[in-house]
Amino acid sequence: MRATLELRNVEKSFPGARALKDVSLTAFAGRVHALLGENGAGKSTLIKIASGALQPDAGQLLVDGRRQRFTPRSAKAAGVRVLHQERQIALTRSVADNVLLDLPPRGRFGLVTGRGVAREAGRRLARVGADLDPDAPAWTLSVAQMQLLELARAVCADAKCIIMDEPTATLHRAEIDQLFSVVRQVRDSGIAVIYISHHLDEVMELADDYTVLRDGTKVHDGLVAEVTTGELVSHMFGDEVSMRRADIHEGAATPGPVAIELKDACFGGAVRSVSLKARRGEVLVVTGAVGCGSREVARLMAGAIQPTSGTVRILDGHRGGRRAATRAGVGFLPADRKREGLMLDRSIVENALLAENGMLRAPAFNPLSAARRATEVCRRLSVKLSDVRAPIRGLSGGNQQKVILARWLQVGSDVLVLDEPTAGVDIPSKSEIYRLLRERAAAGDAVVVFSTEYQEICCIADRVVVMRDGRIAGELDGESATEHRIFEMELGS
Amino acid sequence: MSATQTQVVLPTTARRKWLTPAVREHLQVYLPLLVIVIALSALASSRNGAFLSTMNLERMLVASSVLGILAVGQTFLLVGGQLDLSVGSLVSLGSVLTAKLVAGEVPDVVIVLVAVLVGAASGALWGLLVSLLRVPPFILTLGGLAVFASIALTVAKSTPIPLPTGLDWLQTGSFLGLRTPTLIWLLCVIVGGVLLHFTRFGRNVFALGANEEAAFLSGIATTRTKIAIFVLNGTLAGLAAVVITGRVGAGDPRAGIGLELVVIAAIVLGGASLAGGRGSILGSLLGVLVLGVVTSSLTFLSVPDSYDQFVFGAILIAAVSVTAGADFRRRRKVQRRA
Numbered sequence: 066m067r068a069t070l071e072l073r074n075v076e077k078s079f080p081g082a083r084a085l086k087d088v089s090l091t092a093f094a095g096r097v098h099a100l101l102g103e104n105g106a107g108k109s110t111l112i113k114i115a116s117g118a119l120q121p122d123a124g125q126l127l128v129d130g131r132r133q134r135f136t137p138r139s140a141k142a143a144g145v146r147v148l149h150q151e152r153q154i155a156l157t158r159s160v161a162d163n164v165l166l167d168l169p170p171r172g173r174f175g176l177v178t179g180r181g182v183a184r185e186a187g188r189r190l191a192r193v194g195a196d197l198d199p200d201a202p203a204w205t206l207s208v209a210q211m212q213l214l215e216l217a218r219a220v221c222a223d224a225k226c227i228i229m230d231e232p233t234a235t236l237h238r239a240e241i242d243q244l245f246s247v248v249r250q251v252r253d254s255g256i257a258v259i260y261i262s263h264h265l266d267e268v269m270e271l272a273d274d275y276t277v278l279r280d281g282t283k284v285h286d287g288l289v290a291e292v293t294t295g296e297l298v299s300h301m302f303g304d305e306v307s308m309r310r311a312d313i314h315e316g317a318a319t320p321g322p323v324a325i326e327l328k329d330a331c332f333g334g335a336v337r338s339v340s341l342k343a344r345r346g347e348v349l350v351v352t353g354a355v356g357c358g359s360r361e362v363a364r365l366m367a368g369a370i371q372p373t374s375g376t377v378r379i380l381d382g383h384r385g386g387r388r389a390a391t392r393a394g395v396g397f398l399p400a401d402r403k404r405e406g407l408m409l410d411r412s413i414v415e416n417a418l419l420a421e422n423g424m425l426r427a428p429a430f431n432p433l434s435a436a437r438r439a440t441e442v443c444r445r446l447s448v449k450l451s452d453v454r455a456p457i458r459g460l461s462g463g464n465q466q467k468v469i470l471a472r473w474l475q476v477g478s479d480v481l482v483l484d485e486p487t488a489g490v491d492i493p494s495k496s497e498i499y500r501l502l503r504e505r506a507a508a509g510d511a512v513v514v515f516s517t518e519y520q521e522i523c524c525i526a527d528r529v530v531v532m533r534d535g536r537i538a539g540e541l542d543g544e545s546a547t548e549h550r551i552f553e554m555e556l557g558s
Numbered sequence: 559m560s561a562t563q564t565q566v567v568l569p570t571t572a573r574r575k576w577l578t579p580a581v582r583e584h585l586q587v588y589l590p591l592l593v594i595v596i597a598l599s600a601l602a603s604s605r606n607g608a609f610l611s612t613m614n615l616e617r618m619l620v621a622s623s624v625l626g627i628l629a630v631g632q633t634f635l636l637v638g639g640q641l642d643l644s645v646g647s648l649v650s651l652g653s654v655l656t657a658k659l660v661a662g663e664v665p666d667v668v669i670v671l672v673a674v675l676v677g678a679a680s681g682a683l684w685g686l687l688v689s690l691l692r693v694p695p696f697i698l699t700l701g702g703l704a705v706f707a708s709i710a711l712t713v714a715k716s717t718p719i720p721l722p723t724g725l726d727w728l729q730t731g732s733f734l735g736l737r738t739p740t741l742i743w744l745l746c747v748i749v750g751g752v753l754l755h756f757t758r759f760g761r762n763v764f765a766l767g768a769n770e771e772a773a774f775l776s777g778i779a780t781t782r783t784k785i786a787i788f789v790l791n792g793t794l795a796g797l798a799a800v801v802i803t804g805r806v807g808a809g810d811p812r813a814g815i816g817l818e819l820v821v822i823a824a825i826v827l828g829g830a831s832l833a834g835g836r837g838s839i840l841g842s843l844l845g846v847l848v849l850g851v852v853t854s855s856l857t858f859l860s861v862p863d864s865y866d867q868f869v870f871g872a873i874l875i876a877a878v879s880v881t882a883g884a885d886f887r888r889r890r891k892v893q894r895r896a
Contacts, residue, residue: 419773
């Protein structure tokens with residue numbers, strides 16, 4: 066095995082915190098190396114150092130045995146590429162332009178022509194087995210396709226080591242499979258891949274080696290083939306964190322009255338005649354492949370969009386948009402936290418109390434009592450924070466998600482529509498969110514979760530509705546739902 | 559959630575520390591502005607003692623009042639992530655209209671009312687177009703700027719309409735040593751400040767600018783809020799038109815030329831972001847004062863007129879670099895900690 070990227074004895078401190086203590090990591094050519102650890106364990110810091118975005122206090126970076134300086138330029142020149150969680154894509158340009166963003170090919174007279182770019186991009190996309198139209202504008206791509214695009218770009222820039230940061234956070238199973246097959250192709254071409262993920266099943270499936278970080282130190286590494294998921298979890302978190310249904314689901318629920326009812330609801334071509342009831346006192350999970358219409362159903366249920374035909378009854382015949390639904394007590398957590406859920410540069414207080422504004426009672430706003438109320442509700446959800454008046458950008462994904470939940474608890478919402486509530490959230494926060502949702506259901510709230518994560522579904526659901534092509538493909542009892550059966554139903558077999 | 563309490567909550571009560579992140583952010587913006595104001599005043603008064611005389615201070619405030627009133631309205635727009643470039647021409651048009659009404663011997667109350675209503679109507683138009691057609695306000699109101707300018711010139715036949723009498727209260731009235739235009743400005747600042755920073759409506763404006771989608775999904779009436787801030791801005795532009803007409807003593811079809819950009823410059827100086835979600839009435843007030851002091855001190859330092867624009871531009875670049883730089887560093891710190 067040939068070591069492609071080597072980090073030796075890396076140390077890094079930030080004011081007030083030690084981020085990395087004597088961490089070493091070796092990624093081998095033609096192998097996938099999983100970098101594991103909960104949020105705050107130091108993964109991001111480590112990849113920032115590997116890509117030159119951060120200077121370590123001590124340590125060495127070697128690429129192909131040669132020592133490199135810690136600057137973005139030299140890391141890039143040495144062939145280290147990072148695929149960030151935030152896509153680095155020029156949305157208004159074509160796929161071809163994006164593939165060749167770094168270095169457009171020059172043709173005759175040294176001019177860059179659209180045709181030349183498209184032809185070259187097509188060749189490069191084919192090389193990694195990414196089936197994309199070079200002429201399509203980038204904004205028409207799905208998240209998964211954007212990832213393939215970025216991967217193609219990295220490979221074609223003669224990358225030796227590609228670092229992928231949580232690439233599957235917002236992908237669905239079929240897309241993950243597609244991504245994995247491309248990653249394997251990349252790996253087999255002799256590139257070292259460093260793969261960061263919260264999903265241990267993906268790690269078991271894809272990775273060859275692993276390194277586990279905890280609190281800035283390396284606690285374990287080895288071969289994936291020689292380790293079990295359970296062992297990895299205990300390496301990551303020290304003591305046991307439960308993700309089993311028995312520990313989260315306290316037993317059969319007694320469904321109460323209907324909170325939201327969809328009757329033959331349609332929305333364009335995305336949702337076709339869906340009838341569905343969400344009851345109080347139960348956790349209903351709606352799932353399905355990407356594009357199956359579940360995302361639109363979530364928005365219908367929250368009142369954020371109106372059905373093109375059919376009816377959506379939210380709480381006793383109540384109608385009339387997202388605002389009225391909010392006032393009637395329907396809380397909504399959107400799938401894309403950063404784009405649709407949070408005001409990233411505003412304080413935690415403002416984010417936690419955002420829904421209060423829509424409720425409209427006394428018009429006065431008192432900053433002091435606002436901070437107190439926000440602190441209270443954040444404490445109820447055990448949000449880990451140092452100052453409620455700091456921008457929410459600084460919180461971890463799990464804590465940001467809890468703040469959005471807090472927003473709805475604060476205004477007393479008793480119908481919760483949650484679209485991917487644990488996307489990009491670490492495992493301890495996940496299990497806390499699951500417990501919270503079960504608690505709400507037990508207290509008589511209606512909880513509707515839209516999820517594509519099988520383990521999550523099996524863990525929390527009283528009832529599972531599977532969608533396919535805008536219709537309901539079937540329903541499963543939460544107790545008997547297994548990953549296998551849900552998957553079969555999604556595929557329609 | 560009591561079974562596995564793995565996380566420690568560190569609540570900080572609201573009263574314990576006065577230097578909150580928000581306060582710090584404001585100070586980072588305000589302090590450089592105060593330094594500029596003090597330095598320039600010191601320089602100007604060392605050359606000419608009359609700079610700090612009551613009369614000059616009074617004149618400075620009156621001269622800044624139109625800009626100040628406009629800045630209050632536009633601050634709401636910038637904080638809400640919107641923009642109205644048509645205010646410059648709207649002031650010109652309002653001024654011409656006011657002069658016509660004065661010539662027609664319409665009572666002053668009605669004149670003010672008409673000017674304000676015309677402004678509000680213009681604001682409502684932009685608000686509706688922006689939110690219903692989802693047109694970017696920049697281009698839309700740029701069009702408005704041109705159209706209003708042309709209407710003003712046409713109505714006034716391209717020459718200022720003199721006001722022999724009428725609107726005297728704007729020239730002569732004063733209270734507590736403050737002249738009427740200054741008082742109107744002050745009133746706008748106080749009402750605007752309370753509205754933006756201490757009401758639900760104000761919070762909605764911030765939410766709109768910080769993340770419109772998140773605000774909508776959280777049940778906030780984003781469309782209504784958007785239209786409301788355009789109307790508010792138009793209303794204040796109408797008021798500013800009356801003030802400038804009374805102060806100058808003529809209905810000038812060129813009264814507001816360039817004002818739209820100066821207003822935005824003042825607000826951005828005061829810490830607002832063109833991307834929305836940031837800014838304050840107090841900051842905008844300081845921004846306007848800085849520009850007022852700069853203009854006046856240049857006169858006192860007998861700097862030729864041709865340098866005015868240069869100094870104005872240089873201060874804008876310097877101040878924005880300082881605040882933007884501070885903002886960038888702060889953000890990077892937060893992100894690194896994450």
